[in-house]
Amino acid sequence: MTGDFKAKQFMAGSCYSYILSxxxxxxxxxxxxxxxxxxxxxxxxxxxTLKFIVDTHxxxxxxxxxxxxxxxxxxxxxxxxxxxSSVADAxxxxxxxxxxxxxxxxxxxxxxxxxxxxxxxxxxxxxxxxVLLIGSVGRTDFQNGSPESMFDTLQRLKALPDDTLVFPxxxxxEKRSSTIAREKIDNPFLKEENKEAFVKNMRAKVIPKxxxxxxxxxxNREGQAASLxxxxxxxxxxxxxxxxxxxxxxxxxxxxxxxxxxxxxxxxPIDIIPAKIDELxxxxxxxxxxxxxxxxxxxxxDMLIQAGIHNVKVMDGGMQRWQKEGLPVIKGExxxxxxxxxxxxxxxxxxxxxxxxxxxxxxFIFVPVFxxxxxxxxxxxxxxxxxxxxxxxxxxxxxxxTKLGGGTCSMS
Numbered sequence: 001m002t003g004d005f006k007a008k009q010f011m012a013g014s015c016y017s018y019i020l021s022x023x024x025x026x027x028x029x030x031x032x033x034x035x036x037x038x039x040x041x042x043x044x045x046x047x048x049t050l051k052f053i054v055d056t057h058x059x060x061x062x063x064x065x066x067x068x069x070x071x072x073x074x075x076x077x078x079x080x081x082x083x084x085s086s087v088a089d090a091x092x093x094x095x096x097x098x099x100x101x102x103x104x105x106x107x108x109x110x111x112x113x114x115x116x117x118x119x120x121x122x123x124x125x126x127x128x129x130x131v132l133l134i135g136s137v138g139r140t141d142f143q144n145g146s147p148e149s150m151f152d153t154l155q156r157l158k159a160l161p162d163d164t165l166v167f168p169x170x171x172x173x174e175k176r177s178s179t180i181a182r183e184k185i186d187n188p189f190l191k192e193e194n195k196e197a198f199v200k201n202m203r204a205k206v207i208p209k210x211x212x213x214x215x216x217x218x219x220n221r222e223g224q225a226a227s228l229x230x231x232x233x234x235x236x237x238x239x240x241x242x243x244x245x246x247x248x249x250x251x252x253x254x255x256x257x258x259x260x261x262x263x264x265x266x267x268x269p270i271d272i273i274p275a276k277i278d279e280l281x282x283x284x285x286x287x288x289x290x291x292x293x294x295x296x297x298x299x300x301x302d303m304l305i306q307a308g309i310h311n312v313k314v315m316d317g318g319m320q321r322w323q324k325e326g327l328p329v330i331k332g333e334x335x336x337x338x339x340x341x342x343x344x345x346x347x348x349x350x351x352x353x354x355x356x357x358x359x360x361x362x363x364f365i366f367v368p369v370f371x372x373x374x375x376x377x378x379x380x381x382x383x384x385x386x387x388x389x390x391x392x393x394x395x396x397x398x399x400x401x402t403k404l405g406g407g408t409c410s411m412s
Contacts, residue, residue, distance in 0.1 A: 001123050001124055002022050002101070002102045002103045002123060003102075004022055004023060004101070004102070005020070005021070005022045005101075005102075005103045005123050006020070006021045006022070006046075007019075007020050007021075007123070007125060007167070008020075008021075008042060009167065009176060009177075010032070010035055010038060010039070011174075012032040012033075012034045012035055012062075012293075012294050012295060013062075013291075013292070013293035013294050013295025013296075013318075014170050014171060014172045014174075014293070014295060014408070015030075015032050015061075015062055015169065015170055015295060016030070016167070016168060016169055016170060016171065016176075017029060017030045017031050017032050017035065017039075017169075018030070018127060018167060019039065019042055019043070019048075020100055020103065020105070020123075021046065021048050021100065021101065022100050022101025022102050022103040023100075023101025023102050024047060024048060024049060024101060025048065025049055025051045025100045025101040026043060026046075026048040026049065026050050026051060026100065027050075027051060027052040027053075027054060027098065027100045027105075028050060028052070028053050028054070028069065028075075029054050029056065029120065029127055029129075030054070030055060030056055030059070030064070030129060030169055031053060031055075031064060031065040031066055031069055032062060032063075032064070032065060033062065033063035033064065033065045033068075033225050033228060033298045034065075034228065034230055034294050034295075034297075034298050034314060034316065035065065036065050036068055036069060036072070036227065037230055039065075039069065040072075043073075050069065050073040050075040051075055051076070051100055052075055052076050052077075052078055052098060052100065053066045053069055053070055053075050053076070053077045053078065054077075054078045054079070054092075054098070054118075054120065055077070055078075055079050055083070055085075055088075055220075056117060056118050056119065056120075056127070056129035056130070056169065057079075057080070057083065057113065057114045057116050057117040057118070057129060057130065057143075058079075058083055058084065058085065058114060058116060058143060058217055058220050058221055059216065059217075059220050060114075060142050060143070060210055060213050060216055060217050060409070061210040061213070061216065061408065061409050062216065062295060062298070062299070063216060063219055063220065063225040063298055063299065063302065064220045064225065065225060065227075066087065066220075066223070067087045067223030067224075067225060068225065068227045070087065070089075070223075076089045076090055077089050077090075078090050078091075078092055078098070079091065079092065079116065080092050080093075080107075080109065080116045080117070080118045081093055082115050082116040083116035084116075084221050085220075085221055085223070086221065086222050086223060087222070087223030092107045092118060093107065093109070094107060094108065094109035095107065095108075098120065103122060103123055104122055105120040105121060105122035105123070106120070106121045106122055107119075107120065108120070108121055108156070108157075110128070110129075110131045110132075110153045110156070110157070111144075111145075111146065111149040111150075111153060112131055112137070112138065112140055112145060112146060112147070112149040112150025112151075112152075112153045112154075113129075113130045113131050113137075113138030113139065113140060113142060113145050113150065113409070114130075114142050114143040114144060114145050115143060115144035115145065115146070115149070116143070116144075117129060117130065117131055117138075119131060119132075119157070121160065121164075124163070124164060124165060125164065125165045125166075125167060126157070126160060126164050126165065126166050126167070126180070127167050127169075128157070128166055128167065128168050128169065129168070129169040130168075130169045130170060130409045131150070131153055131154075131157075132154065132157055132166060132168065132183065132187075132190070133168045133169075133170060133171065133409075133410055133412075134166070134168055134171050134173075134175045134177075134178045134183070134187075135175075135178075135183075135186055135187050135188075135412065136187065136189060136410045136411055136412035137150060137154065137187075137189040137190075137410075137411050138150070138170075138409050138410065138411065139205075139207055139408075139409060139410065139411050140202055140411075141207075141209075142409075143217065147198065147199040147202035147203060148195070148199055150198075150202065151192075151195045151198045151199065154189065154190055157180070157190075158180065158184060158190060160180050161180065162179065162180050162181035162184070163179060163180070163181065164179060164180045165177055165178075165179055166178040166179060166180060166182075166183060169409075170408070170409050170410060172408060172410060172412075189411065202411065205411060207408075207411070210408065210409070211270055211271050211296075211299070212270075212299055212303070215303075216299065219302070225302065226302065226305055228298055228301055228302075228312075228313070228314050229312075229313045229314070230313070230314050230315075230316045231288065231313050231314070231315060231316065232315075232316055232317075232321075233315055233316070233317065233321055233322040233325050233327055234325065234327070236248065236288045236290075236313070236315045237327060239288065239313075240264075240288065243286070245284075245285050245286055246285065246286040246287070246288060246311075247264075247265075247266055247285050247286070247287055247288070248262055248264065248265035248266065248287075248288050248290065248315075249265070249266055249268060249280075249287040249288065249289045249290070249300070250262070250265045250266065250267045250268070250290060250291075250319075251267075251268060251269060251270040251273065251289060251290070251291050251296055251297060251300040252267070252269065252270075252291050252292055252296070252319065253269050254267065254269060256292060256319075259331070259332065260319070260323070260329050260330070260331045260332070261319075261329065261330055262319075262322065262327075262328075262329055262330070263328065263329075263330055268280070270291070270296050270299065270300045273300055273303050273304070274303065277303070277304075277307045277309075280304065280309060281307060281308060281309050285311075286311030286312065286313070287301075287304060287309065287311070287312050287313070288313045288314070288315050289301045289304070289312060289313070289314050289315065290314070290315035290318045290319060290322070291318045291319070292318050292319050292320055293317065293318045293319075293320050294314070294315075294316060294317050294318045294320075294321075297314045297315065297318060298314055301313075301314050341387075341390050342384060342386050342387050342390065345386065345390075346371050346374075346375060346386065349367055349368070349371045350367070350368040350371050350372075352364075352367065353365060353366070353367025353368040353369075353371070354368055374386060
């Protein structure tokens with residue numbers, strides 16, 4: 001390994017990006033639209049020259065800032081030869097080498113999630129993008145994705161040394177990294193040895209597509225993402241206090257808003273913004289857009305800008321950072337999360353079954369047994385039958401309607 005090599009991981013919601021550096025040179029992997037300022041700060045602090053930008057594939061769930069960084073730093077934008085892109089400067093093939101300072105990274109062509117996907121391997125690390133995730137894999141129904149190709153890709157990655165550190169492009173549970181050895185034990189997709197069974201399992205799963213997917217792909221292919229102005233929660237609070245024409249626009253789901261929100265913020269879930277554009281534009285106001293973590297808000301801001309609403313800013317870190325900094329919120333005005341509903345009902349059924357078995361008839365003991373079996377099944381399969389039944393209630397249908405509008409890049 002190179003002595004001065006460094007790898008810095010950045011998070012934007014569930015999206016991960018990386019700056020790899022050695023001898024004053026740097027490479028950035030999968031830059032996110034909301035993070036150019038953070039990348040710039042890191043490069044300046046460490047006196048690094050950005051040499052390469054790598055988009056591991058054409059992203060379909062978030063905007064890339066690759067074109068913005070390319071223009072600002074004059075770095076080369078690299079993508080696989082199958083990528084449809086009007087902004088890539090050079091094309092990569094399997095087994096190509098990318099050198100940064102004294103560090104070298106091998107390009108591994110890893111189709112499956114998309115047909116233009118690559119991973120980078122070097123310095124004991126594997127940057128797997130959306131192909132191999134922690135405990136899961138990327139879905140295969142995006143641009144020319146293929147479960148057959150995904151299986152072949154995973155077999156190739158499994159052959160790498162067990163102590164190889166794995167750094168994915170996404171994680172939806174805030175896990176930062178893994179190893180090949182750990183994934184071979186814990187990841188059900190990587191453990192599958194039968195290609196036919198693997199393909200059948202992948203094809204059987206129907207997952208909602210990410211919101212606005214066609215527009216995101218188009219923008220990333222053409223490098224049209226605008227450089228959004230990102231401000232901190234405290235800057236946002238100061239701005240709305242100073243200027244009454246600036247409003248907080250919360251693009252989370254109705255359920256998320258009901259559970260906790262910021263006073264005087266307006267809730268327009270991201271999936272209904274297109275229908276609300278006229279209403280949002282007629283007031284001639286400026287908007288500070290935010291979501292839960294900062295992943296949905298850049299997409300929502302882009303829609304507003306494209307519709308002619310130009311006084312738009314994005315609040316960094318979303319509601320999560322606002323609360324973390326101790327800023328005021330309004331909590332609990334109605335709405336009980338599905339998880340809490342399951343806990344309440346399961347607990348009540350267990351208690352009722354035990355009490356009835358003690359004081360009425362022994363046969364009621366099967367009620368807590370049945371509930372326990374259901375919870376074990378939910379834990380093993382990640383499918384909660386009680387939750388599915390509760391979702392059919394009119395109350396939950398209304399609350400969860402907008403939350404179910406989009407999907408992720410993961411099969412799990």
